[in-house]
Amino acid sequence: MSIEHKTGRPIDELIRDGEDPELLYAELRSAFEQERGKASTPQQGQALRDRWLGRRSGLLSATNDHWLKAAPRELKPVVGKLQNLLRREIEAAVEAAARAAVEEQAQAEPDLDATLPGPERACGAIHPVRLALEEVLDIFRPLGYSVAEGPEIETFFYNFEALNFPPDHPAVDEMDTLFLNDGALLRTHTSPCQIRIMESKRPPLRYVVHGKVYRNDTPDATHSPMFHQLEMFAVDESITFGDLKGTLEHFVRCFFGPQTQARFRPSFFPFTEPSAEVDITCPFCSRSGCRICKQTGFIEVLGCGMIDPNVLRNAGLDPQRYQGFAAGFGLDRFAMLKYNIDDILLMYQGDARFLRQFR
Ligand SMILES: [Zn+2]
Numbered sequence: 360m361s362i363e364h365k366t367g368r369p370i371d372e373l374i375r376d377g378e379d380p381e382l383l384y385a386e387l388r389s390a391f392e393q394e395r396g397k398a399s400t401p402q403q404g405q406a407l408r409d410r411w412l413g414r415r416s417g418l419l420s421a422t423n424d425h426w427l428k429a430a431p432r433e434l435k436p437v438v439g440k441l442q443n444l445l446r447r448e449i450e451a452a453v454e455a456a457a458r459a460a461v462e463e464q465a466q467a468e469p470d471l472d473a474t475l476p477g478p479e480r481a482c483g484a485i486h487p488v489r490l491a492l493e494e495v496l497d498i499f500r501p502l503g504y505s506v507a508e509g510p511e512i513e514t515f516f517y518n519f520e521a522l523n524f525p526p527d528h529p530a531v532d533e534m535d536t537l538f539l540n541d542g543a544l545l546r547t548h549t550s551p552c553q554i555r556i557m558e559s560k561r562p563p564l565r566y567v568v569h570g571k572v573y574r575n576d577t578p579d580a581t582h583s584p585m586f587h588q589l590e591m592f593a594v595d596e597s598i599t600f601g602d603l604k605g606t607l608e609h610f611v612r613c614f615f616g617p618q619t620q621a622r623f624r625p626s627f628f629p630f631t632e633p634s635a636e637v638d639i640t641c642p643f644c645s646r647s648g649c650r651i652c653k654q655t656g657f658i659e660v661l662g663c664g665m666i667d668p669n670v671l672r673n674a675g676l677d678p679q680r681y682q683g684f685a686a687g688f689g690l691d692r693f694a695m696l697k698y699n700i701d702d703i704l705l706m707y708q709g710d711a712r713f714l715r716q717f718r
């Protein structure tokens with residue numbers, strides 16, 4: 360960095376030409392005073408300090424090369440003295456300007472102590488439901504599954520009819536479903552996405568679908584009117600119940616630990632036939648019985664089955680040619696099991712003390 364004289368010529372050139380050090384000192388000082396007069400904010404004060412006093416590239420450091428070194432031998436003591444004087448003056452002026460800026464700010468806002476450290480900015484944490492979701496997706500993506508979401512406001516057809524619910528099924532009742540105007544409703548499960556995907560894409564299909572679902576439930580430790588559901592389904596030629604079992608056994612071992620075993624119990628769902636509920640060996644007590652598994656050694660975690668031929672037909676697929684399986688569960692419940700959370704409502708209260716634990 361070179362210091363230029365007001366004539367536009369480099370200062371070392373002037374020195375070589377025998378310019379009087381006292382005059383050069385006066386030039387530098389007045390250049391500084393001019394810049395200082397323009398610096399009115401703390402940021403500009405800092406910039407002024409960096410420009411003149413910066414250890415490596417400050418103008419004063421540059422005077423070592425351009426002024427002191429270039430000066431004839433007999434003038435070096437004079438130049439050194441003037442250089443030190445200039446440094447002290449600039450340091451004092453910069454210091455005074457910084458103090459004045461703080462005082463000015465304090466006067467403008469009398470309650471503000473500008474010397475106090477700023478407020479701490481809270482750092483966010485990943486929500487346990489999101490953590491559980493990412494973990495599930497990490498298990499299914501390598502198996503060739505795509506991830507999809509769908510609308511939360513659904514029609515009666517996609518939420519119930521296409522999924523083979525009989526009109527008198529209790530879920531269809533207003534007791535369980537939150538209906539909106541004009542026959543629309545808040546989806547009670549993520550399964551309508553199965554129909555939407557089967558309608559728009561041709562097999563083979565492998566999908567994980569997830570999102571918020573809504574039930575007309577009174578909130579308590581295990582129920583929330585809104586919760587997160589995740590389901591996976593596959594449709595292809597010659598898919599069997601064995602494929603379903605193998606996939607789910609792999610999944611629960613990956614998610615709950617390699618010792619985890621799955622137990623399939625016959626069950627009923629309108630949209631699958633045959634249907635099963637899946638229990639896993641309790642990951643908390645290794646089957647010896649604890650509070651979480653209610654001393655049974657098993658925990659019920661998901662429902663599954665072979666997609667009912669009626670559902671395939673409703674989505675425009677030929678059930679003679681295609682078969683499929685589907686399985687679904689509550690992500691909130693999975694997160695609760697994984698992270699040992701005993702109240703689902705904690706998930707939705709936005710309490711930073713609770714959420715911070717998952718950082
Ligand atoms: Zn247990």
